[in-house]
Structures are given as C-alpha cells and as structure tokens.
Amino acid sequence: MAEFQEVLKQSALHPKPAGLCLQYGTAGFRTNAKQLDHIMFRMGMLATLRSKKTQATIGVMVTASHNPEEDNGVKLVDPMGEMLTPAWEDYATQLANAEQDDLARAVKEVIQKEAIDMSREANVFVGKDTRSSSPALSQAVIDGVSALGGHTPLHGLVSEHKGECAMYLLLNASNRTDDQKHLCVDGANGIGALKVREMEHHLQKGLQISLFNDGSKGKLNHQCGADFVKVQQKPPADIEINPGERCCSFDGDADRIVYYYTDSDGRFHLLDGDKIATLISTFLKELLTQAGLDLNIAVVQTAYANGSSTLYLENTMKVIVKCTKTGVKHLHHEAQKFDIGVYFEANGHGTVLFSQAAVEKIQQLAEDANSDDTKKRAALLLQSTVNVINQTVGDAISDMLLIEAILAVRGMTVQQWDAMYTDLPNRQLKVKVSDRRVIDTTDAERRAVSPAGLQDAIDSLVKKYRQARSFVRPSGTEDVVRVYAEAETQESADALAHEVSLAVY
Numbered sequence: 005m006a007e008f009q010e011v012l013k014q015s016a017l018h019p020k021p022a023g024l025c026l027q028y029g030t031a032g033f034r035t036n037a038k039q040l041d042h043i044m045f046r047m048g049m050l051a052t053l054r055s056k057k058t059q060a061t062i063g064v065m066v067t068a069s070h071n072p073e074e075d076n077g078v079k080l081v082d083p084m085g086e087m088l089t090p091a092w093e094d095y096a097t098q099l100a101n102a103e104q105d106d107l108a109r110a111v112k113e114v115i116q117k118e119a120i121d122m123s124r125e126a127n128v129f130v131g132k133d134t135r136s137s138s139p140a141l142s143q144a145v146i147d148g149v150s151a152l153g154g155h156t157p158l159h160g161l162v163s164e165h166k167g168e169c170a171m172y173l174l175l176n177a178s179n180r181t182d183d184q185k186h187l188c189v190d191g192a193n194g195i196g197a198l199k200v201r202e203m204e205h206h207l208q209k210g211l212q213i214s215l216f217n218d219g220s221k222g223k224l225n226h227q228c229g230a231d232f233v234k235v236q237q238k239p240p241a242d243i244e245i246n247p248g249e250r251c252c253s254f255d256g257d258a259d260r261i262v263y264y265y266t267d268s269d270g271r272f273h274l275l276d277g278d279k280i281a282t283l284i285s286t287f288l289k290e291l292l293t294q295a296g297l298d299l300n301i302a303v304v305q306t307a308y309a310n311g312s313s314t315l316y317l318e319n320t321m322k323v324i325v326k327c328t329k330t331g332v333k334h335l336h337h338e339a340q341k342f343d344i345g346v347y348f349e350a351n352g353h354g355t356v357l358f359s360q361a362a363v364e365k366i367q368q369l370a371e372d373a374n375s376d377d378t379k380k381r382a383a384l385l386l387q388s389t390v391n392v393i394n395q396t397v398g399d400a401i402s403d404m405l406l407i408e409a410i411l412a413v414r415g416m417t418v419q420q421w422d423a424m425y426t427d428l429p430n431r432q433l434k435v436k437v438s439d440r441r442v443i444d445t446t447d448a449e450r451r452a453v454s455p456a457g458l459q460d461a462i463d464s465l466v467k468k469y470r471q472a473r474s475f476v477r478p479s480g481t482e483d484v485v486r487v488y489a490e491a492e493t494q495e496s497a498d499a500l501a502h503e504v505s506l507a508v509y
C-alpha cells in the first residue's frame with residue numbers, strides 16, 4: 005500500500021532509540037522529553053486510526069502536567085473527553101515499542117484487528133502546554149497524523165496551559181450541529197474583541213463566532229456591550245440578529261458577559277449573571293453527584309439577583325446561596341469559603357472558584373485507574389472546568405467558553421437554558437440626592453438603616469404588591485442612590501420602583 009511507504013519514510017525521521025520500552029499508563033506516556041519524539045509521531049498515527057474508527061475527532065495532548073520542565077508526555081482523548089479504552093491503550097504501547105523495521109506491521113495489525121476503513125476521514129486536535137520541548141513534540145504528532153492522511157484542524161488553539169481543558173470542552177462542542185455551533189459575539193469595541201479575533205479560527209470546530217463591534221469602527225461600549233444590553237433590555241444597536249440566535253455581549257474590558265436572544269415574536273430574552281450562575285452551578289452539581297465527590301458548592305449573589313434565581317437555586321437545585329454587598333471583591337471573598345464557589349453579579353461579572361482541596365480530589369479521581377467510566381468522565385469535565393475558568397478574576401472569554409461547553413455537553417439550547425426559571429419583572433432607577441451618604445445599609449445592602457423611617461416606608465410599599473422586593477443603596481461609582489424593585493408584573497415592578505424612589509427624597 006502506498007500509504008505504508010509514506011509511514012516508513014516519515015517514521016524514519018522520528019526514529020525510536022533501539023531497546024527503549026515505555027508503557028501507556030493513566031497519564032499516557034510521560035518521561036524525559038528527549039525520549040519522546042518517536043512516541044509523539046506514533047501517537048499521531050494512532051489518533052488518526054482512532055478517528056477513522058470512531059468517525060469522530062480525537063484529541064492528542066502534549067503535556068507532562070505538573071512534572072518538571074525537562075519531562076513531557078502525551079495522551080489521547082476520546083470524542084467525549086474520555087481516556088482511551090484498554091484495548092487502545094495496548095495498541096498505544098505496542099506501537100510505541102515496535103522497533104523501527106517492525107512499525108509498518110504493528111500499524112497494519114491495529115487496522116486489521118479493528119477493521120478500520122482507511123479511506124475514511126480523520127480529524128485530530130493537537131494541544132500542547134508551554135514547556136520548551138512542546139512545540140517540536142507536537143509537530144511530531146502532527147507529522148504522525150499526516151503520515152496516515154489525517155487532518156489537524158486545531159493545533160494552534162491549545163498552546164496555553166489551559167489547552168488540555170479547552171480541548172476536552174471543545175471535543176464535546178464539536179458534536180453540535182452547525183446551528184448550535186453558531187454564536188454572535190458583541191465585543192463592545194474593546195479588548196475582548198481583539199482576543200476573540202485572535203482565537204476564533206482555532207475554535208471553529210466547536211464554535212462558529214460572528215464577531216460584532218470588533219473595534220474596527222465603533223466606539224468602546226457605545227450602543228453596545230454588556231451594560232447597554234442589560235440596562236436597555238435590547239440587543240446592541242447595529243446588530244441584526246435572527247430569531248432564536250444565541251448571542252452574547254462583553255463589556256469593554258471583557259470582565260462582564262451576558263447572553264440573549266429574541267424569540268419568534270420579536271421579544272427580547274436576557275440571560276444575565278444569575279442565569280449564568282444557575283447554568284454553571286447546576287452543571288457542576290450534577291458532575292459532583294456523578295463523580296461521587298463530597299464537595300460543597302455555593303452560589304454567591306448580590307441583592308440585585310433576581311428573586312426567581314435565588315428561589316430556584318435554593319429550592320429546586322438545593323445549592324447553598326449567599327448574598328454579599330455589590331462589588332466583585334465581596335463576592336470573591338465569600339466564594340472562597342466553599343469547596344466550589346460560583347459567583348456572579350446580575351450584571352455579568354463573575355467566575356468560579358475551586359479550593360485547593362477540591363482541585364486535588366478532582367485530579368485524583370480523574371487519574372484513578374479504578375474508577376468507572378461515569379465517574380471518570382465527570383472528573384474530567386470538572387477538571388476541564390477548573391482549568392478553563394479564570395479563577396483570578398472573572399473574564400468574559402473564559403466564561404463564554406465554559407458556558408458554550410456546558411450547553412454542548414448537556415445538548416441544551418439557549419431557550420432551554422432560559423427556561424430553567426422565569427425572571428421576575430424588575431426595574432432599576434437612580435435618584436439624584438444632595439448627599440447619597442445619608443443612606444446606610446445592612447444585610448448585604450438589602451435593608452436601609454438610615455435615614456430613619458426609610459426602611460419602614462419601603463416595607464409598607466412592598467406589601468402592596470405580589471412577589472415584591474425592593475431595596476435602595478448608595479452607588480459606589482456615581483453620585484446617585486440606586487433603587488431596585490421586582491414584582492409579579494412589570495407594571496407592579498415599575499410602580500414600586502417609582503414609589504420607593506419618591507420615599508428616598
């Protein structure tokens with residue numbers, strides 16, 4: 005066969021040191037980087053065979069994780085992010101250890117045993133970490149893939165330390181239909197837009213982005229961006245979106261994100277920070293159950309969280325819910341008290357924190373050879389989440405990647421996500437006062453302690469409406485007092501907000 009001529013020719017460029025014998029273990033192959041060139045080439049070939057066999061995209065990750073810099077390693081990742089099956093681990097060991105003149109035979113044996121149709125297409129994602137040996141070693145993988153006629157659509161993307169996880173998540177995402185892969189991103193003419201431009205073509209397999217407000221003409225945050233969308237309850241001014249299309253907006257410095265779509269009646273649906281926290285915490289809780297991991301998980305919100313989200317999280321999802329003062333630092337601090345702390349402000353600032361103990365337990369389970377497939381898959385997805393999310397500070401792009409991965413893994417549309425609970429209608433107003441500092445609050449800004457009588461007035465106004473809640477707080481960023489009200493209907497919420505703002509004067 006012609007292709008085996010190619011295999012022999014190419015493999016001679018990645019010769020195996022005679023006598024070297026390595027075993028494919030839980031972490032794949034891992035040893036001093038100097039001994040791995042031939043292994044990489046051969047794993048590229050094996051991934052290609054696996055892709056032809058499964059007719060799905062296979063991942064190859066070049067990394068030795070937390071090992072010393074001189075080491076490196078490689079492991080293969082199946083379509084749903086799982087590890088290889090034992091039979092294929094054996095093939096990996098056999099290919100790795102075949103002496104140079106026996107390699108073509110070893111490859112043919114796998115093809116025969118698995119009855120692989122070599123005319124099929126093969127796609128392999130190649131990821132690498134930031135070790136100095138990784139570029140050359142991942143090139144050897146790519147050479148192995150091409151030697152058997154496979155494609156490597158994604159090797160650029162995952163060249164950061166986050167690569168492994170991004171890859172798992174995208175492997176999942178790559179099963180989506182083209183429609184589901186499509187996402188409109190409003191970059192608010194800011195930094196996030198530039199980053200998305202850099203990465204979008206690498207993401208194509210799992211996510212097809214149409215980027216708007218990319219900074220080429222519009223002004224930063226002008227008629228666009230997360231704040232505009234959240235406050236105006238409408239899409240950015242210059243975007244044409246089709247009914248049902250999934251969209252998100254960053255803010256200018258890309259630390260806030262909100263999702264939205266319009267339905268067939270032209271009605272606008274916003275999925276804000278509360279919906280995002282709900283999606284993420286539900287996903288993580290489900291994985292913890294599947295993994296059998298006893299870790300506590302909490303969602304941290306502020307007074308602005310929609311009452312429906314709080315009820316849904318506490319009563320239906322049975323997760324711990326905490327409320328803090330407005331401002332990322334307050335939420336972050338509270339979230340650190342839990343094994344897993346998911347925090348989001350309704351306006352779209354937020355992220356997920358994992359305690360060191362949680363990270364260790366997840367990693368142990370992911371590497372435990374004895375755990376069953378369900379547990380292992382759950383552990384790998386948890387591990388991917390740990391790595392893809394930005395724990396230092398919420399960033400819109402990490403949040404977006406995680407959200408997209410969750411929707412893909414759960415096979416969920418934006419409409420289904422939206423339907424997890426229905427937001428209570430709400431209204432925010434700002435009131436100019438001569439001195440906003442006369443208002444002092446307690447209970448995470450939910451109750452006013454001064455001026456005297458204000459809270460009593462609010463309480464009696466709230467009683468007039470069903471499912472109502474209202475609070476006032478001095479803004480930390482503007483010389484105004486902010487008023488928030490929610491109630492069963494929009495009319496009630498509007499009326500309540502108006503009445504409370506009169507009480508503030």
Ligand code: 16G
Nearest residue numbers: 330331332333349353479480481482
């Ligand atoms: C700041 C906060 C934000 C908060 C907003 C409230 C950070 C990084 N940013 O922008 O979290 O939502 O203030 O503004 O903490 P306000 O006090 O004017 O309502």
Ligand code: ZN
Nearest residue numbers: 255257259260
């Ligand atoms: Zn911001």
